[in-house]
Amino acid sequence: MSRLVGPVARLAALALLLALVLRPEWFEPILKPFTENNAPAIYTQSSLLSLTLAHLGLVAVASLIGAALALVMGVFVTRPMGAEFLPLSRSLVNIGQTFPPVAVLALAVPVVGFGVKPTLIALVLYGLLPIFENTITGLKEVPGNVVEAARGMGLSPNQQLFRVELPLALPVILAGIRLSVVINMGTATIGSTVAAKGLGEVIIAGLLTSNTAFILQGGIIVALLAVLLYDALAILERRVARRTGRLAEVTG
Amino acid sequence: MTDASQTAAPPVPLTARLDRVGVVVALIAVAGMDWQPFATLKPNRLISGQGLSLAGSLPTLWAAIGIGILSIATIVAVLRTNAWLRLTTGIVSLLVLALLIGLVPATVVPPGNTFARVSPASGFWLMAFAFAVLTTDAIAKLRLGPLARLGMLAGAAVAVALILGSGHWDGLSILKEYATNADKFWREGRQHILLAVSSLAAAIVVGLPLGIACHRNPTLRGITLPVLNIIQTVPSMAMYGLMIVPLSLFAASFPIAAQLGIRGIGTAPALIALFLYSLLPVVANTVVGLGEVRRSVVEAAEGMGMTRFQRLFQVELPLALPVILTGIRIVLVQNIGLVTIAALIGGGGFGTFVFQGIGQAATDLVLLGAVPTIALAFTAAILLDAVIELTERRRL
Numbered sequence: 001m002s003r004l005v006g007p008v009a010r011l012a013a014l015a016l017l018l019a020l021v022l023r024p025e026w027f028e029p030i031l032k033p034f035t036e037n038n039a040p041a042i043y044t045q046s047s048l049l050s051l052t053l054a055h056l057g058l059v060a061v062a063s064l065i066g067a068a069l070a071l072v073m074g075v076f077v078t079r080p081m082g083a084e085f086l087p088l089s090r091s092l093v094n095i096g097q098t099f100p101p102v103a104v105l106a107l108a109v110p111v112v113g114f115g116v117k118p119t120l121i122a123l124v125l126y127g128l129l130p131i132f133e134n135t136i137t138g139l140k141e142v143p144g145n146v147v148e149a150a151r152g153m154g155l156s157p158n159q160q161l162f163r164v165e166l167p168l169a170l171p172v173i174l175a176g177i178r179l180s181v182v183i184n185m186g187t188a189t190i191g192s193t194v195a196a197k198g199l200g201e202v203i204i205a206g207l208l209t210s211n212t213a214f215i216l217q218g219g220i221i222v223a224l225l226a227v228l229l230y231d232a233l234a235i236l237e238r239r240v241a242r243r244t245g246r247l248a249e250v251t252g
Numbered sequence: 253m254t255d256a257s258q259t260a261a262p263p264v265p266l267t268a269r270l271d272r273v274g275v276v277v278a279l280i281a282v283a284g285m286d287w288q289p290f291a292t293l294k295p296n297r298l299i300s301g302q303g304l305s306l307a308g309s310l311p312t313l314w315a316a317i318g319i320g321i322l323s324i325a326t327i328v329a330v331l332r333t334n335a336w337l338r339l340t341t342g343i344v345s346l347l348v349l350a351l352l353i354g355l356v357p358a359t360v361v362p363p364g365n366t367f368a369r370v371s372p373a374s375g376f377w378l379m380a381f382a383f384a385v386l387t388t389d390a391i392a393k394l395r396l397g398p399l400a401r402l403g404m405l406a407g408a409a410v411a412v413a414l415i416l417g418s419g420h421w422d423g424l425s426i427l428k429e430y431a432t433n434a435d436k437f438w439r440e441g442r443q444h445i446l447l448a449v450s451s452l453a454a455a456i457v458v459g460l461p462l463g464i465a466c467h468r469n470p471t472l473r474g475i476t477l478p479v480l481n482i483i484q485t486v487p488s489m490a491m492y493g494l495m496i497v498p499l500s501l502f503a504a505s506f507p508i509a510a511q512l513g514i515r516g517i518g519t520a521p522a523l524i525a526l527f528l529y530s531l532l533p534v535v536a537n538t539v540v541g542l543g544e545v546r547r548s549v550v551e552a553a554e555g556m557g558m559t560r561f562q563r564l565f566q567v568e569l570p571l572a573l574p575v576i577l578t579g580i581r582i583v584l585v586q587n588i589g590l591v592t593i594a595a596l597i598g599g600g601g602f603g604t605f606v607f608q609g610i611g612q613a614a615t616d617l618v619l620l621g622a623v624p625t626i627a628l629a630f631t632a633a634i635l636l637d638a639v640i641e642l643t644e645r646r647r648l
Contacts, residue, residue, distance in 0.1 A: 034497065084272045087392035088385065095388070098633040100589025103622040106606045110615040111374075182485060189487040190593065194610060203489045207596055212497045219490025226485035 010231060017224040021048050024217065031213040041213040043202045052221060055198040058191065059184045062120055066127030067177055074135025074173075075161065090136070096129050101187045109194050119191030119198075126187055127180040134176025138169030171241040178233035185226040189218070273389050274329035274338075277382045281326050284378025285319070291356045291376065294369040294425070297614055303373050309356045318352045321345070322379065329386050335393045342387030349380055350415055357423025369425035369616065398638035405634045426623065429616040433605070441624065443519075444601035447594060448587040448628075451523050455530030455583060460576070462531075463538025464564065473539060480532035488590050491528065492597045495521030522599030526590060530583040537579025541572030574644045581636035588629040592621070 019026060024042045031041040076082040077089050101122050108118035142165050150164045166173075192200025199218050206214030289303025307315045325345040328337060357370040372380075391401070421427050430437055466473040486494075499521050545568050553567045569576075595603030605621030608614075 082272075088273055088389040091388045091392045092385070094633070095630070098585050098626075098629040100592055100625055100629055102589065102592040102603065102606060103625050106610060106618045106622050109610060109618070186485070186487040189489050193596075193607065200487070200489060203487070203493055204596075207489070207493050210496070212493070215490055215493035215496075219486055219494060222490065223482070223486045226487075227482055230481075230485065 013224055013228055017221065017228065020221050021052050024048050031216060034212040034216060039209065039211050043205060043214050043217055045205065051197065051199050051201060055188055058116065058119060058123065058188050058196065058198055059181060062123030062184055063127045063177065063181050066124045066180060067131050070128045070131035071135055074132050074139065078136060078139040093129050093133050096125065101126055102190055105190060105194055114195045116196045118194050119188065119196035123184045123187055127184050130179040131173065131176040134172045135169065138172030139165055141172065142168045168244055171237055171244060174233065174237040174240060178230060178237065181233065182226050182230050185222060189222055269332050270330060271332045277329045277386045278326045281379050281382035284375045284382060285322060288375030288378055289373040291353065292371050292373040293360050296367040297369055297616065304360060306375065309360055310352060311359055314352065314355055318348060321348050325383065335390050338386060339390035339394065342383050342390060345383040346380065346387065347411065349376065354420040369428065370423060371425040371616065398641040401634060402638045405631065425616040426619045429620045433620065440600055440602055440604050444591050447522055447526060447591045447599065447601055448584065451526035451530055452580065452583050452587055454527045455534050456580065459531050459534030460538055463535040464542065466535060466539050467542040477536060480535060483528050484532050488593050489596060491525040492521060492594060495525050496597065518598045521597055522594035526587050529590060530587060533579040533582040537575050538572065541575030542568055544575065545571045574640050577636065577640045577643060581633065581640065584632045584636060585629050588625065588632060592625055
């Protein structure tokens with residue numbers, strides 16, 4: 001993607017994002033035609049900056065928890081100790097990904113109540129799956145002779161894992177993290193239907209009052225955030241891949 | 253192995269006779285059986301209720317039989333046993349749970365009380381999860397083929413249909429909610445499937461030729477794939493919302509369109525939004541699938557005097573089919589989930605119940621929307637996974 005979206009386009013997208021978040025009033029003339037009956041064109045119930053930060057915070061916390069859990073689980077099932085769990089965990093990941101995010105969100109509400117908690121549960125679950133899958137794939141793809149060589153050099157199993165296997169699997173793991181962050185950016189907007197603070201609030205306000213200007217504002221900010229994060233993580237991934245001398249499989 | 257060598261062998265340590273997955277299953281099942289409520293009894297639809305233990309929510313005899321069977325199943329899970337036995341145990345336990353929960357309402361609700369609601373509680377769900385994990389693990393270890401998995405799916409569907417048809421679950425809250433919404437349920441269900449499938453069909457009709465063109469033309473590919481990628485990053489709620497504007501304008505300027513039902517809200521914007529999301533997996537997987545067809549195969553087809561057209565339809569597309577089908581599987585499962593959100597713009601589908609339920613804080617209504625959605629997505633995934641595997645086998 002970044003072959004086409006050069007540094008200039010990237011900077012322009014970033015500038016547009018910052019302007020939309022920090023100076024929304026600049027866009028009033030453009031957004032005004034999308035409103036009816038003199039409705040406000042700019043969302044002012046809460047500041048867009050605080051909503052954006054809340055949104056990003058939610059995604060960051062969920063992605064961190066998800067990544068940590070997925071990494072530990074992924075490493076566990078690829079060790080001899082956890083090998084018995086491998087077929088099961090593959091199936092569970094597969095099944096988990098068929099659960100629609102809204103359903104998970106809705107089912108979490110009766111258990112933990114409205115607000116950030118159900119959203120966090122849905123996001124962690126969704127963040128977890130691609131990372132877990134890619135951790136397993138990445139570790140399984142490390143060539144057997146490399147691990148052999150490491151063992152031959154006298155590295156302990158722990159050293160093999162941290163100095164050889166994980167660094168070689170890193171690009172694939174990062175691809176999983178990138179996918180999960182982008183999915184979470186979108187899913188976090190749905191969180192606003194269960195009263196989690198985030199940019200979904202702006203979109204819902206637009207849907208409820210038939211105010212397309214609000215929908216555009218919220219939608220464009222989330223989309224720009226997702227594209228920029230996707231792009232940044234893809235660059236990071238390519239750097240790491242170049243360093244480890246292998247190319248990550250570029251998914252989605 | 254002879255008897256002599258068996259007696260001579262050192263005793264097998266206990267840990268070697270334990271199944272690690274089974275230990276986790278057993279821990280979850282025991283936690284569910286002993287420490288968590290089996291069912292919840294609510295005085296009415298909206299008030300939060302009280303938890304009832306397994307023994308406290310069933311007639312003594314049934315509780316004893318149930319606890320007996322589930323305890324034996326837990327022991328089978330913990331020990332290193334044959335995978336077929338584990339599969340049978342998992343399925344039997346799930347059936348027992350399904351039958352037990354149906355007995356609760358008649359036991360705990362006084363006759364004549366139509367307001368009280370009984371629903372499965374955390375203990376039931378933990379046990380169901382534990383034995384579902386046992387079943388899944390056995391299926392994964394047995395490496396059941398696609399046809400066997402389809403058979404199991406059909407068996408599960410028949411079992412659920414029989415229990416539902418017999419009225420055994422009628423006292424449960426989700427079915428009480430269904431009873432008051434029965435007409436609407438099937439209408440929304442049809443709408444849900446219609447939206448998910450027709451947007452997929454449209455995406456195939458457009459995406460497949462587009463994918464083939466992208467495979468042949470790198471410049472087109474360089475433009476199409478990034479654009480489709482960006483479309484995927486637009487949050488679904490915003491996408492649905494954004495479809496409202498052009499369609500309302502369209503309907504306002506062409507009255508005939510409005511008469512055909514094309515309006516800013518409802519089915520049309522939902523369909524278009526879903527179609528746009530569906531394009532990327534179809535196009536990208538067509539490109540990848542065609543790219544994986546080996547050069548030598550294409551050249552051999554050329555050498556046989558095949559035209560470009562014949563090559564495409566008789567060689568390249570059949571070889572790329574499993575990868576293309578994988579894209580279609582992603583789209584269908586994703587669409588079934590995304591349709592839920594279309595309810596926010598009046599697109600209908602099971603999401604109507606979910607969002608109504610969230611709005612009224614009525615858990616049972618949320619479940620009435622969420623459970624069939626999950627079942628649909630799950631069924632679609634198993635079906636298409638089996639089809640993909642069958643086409644892969646044919647290719648080899």
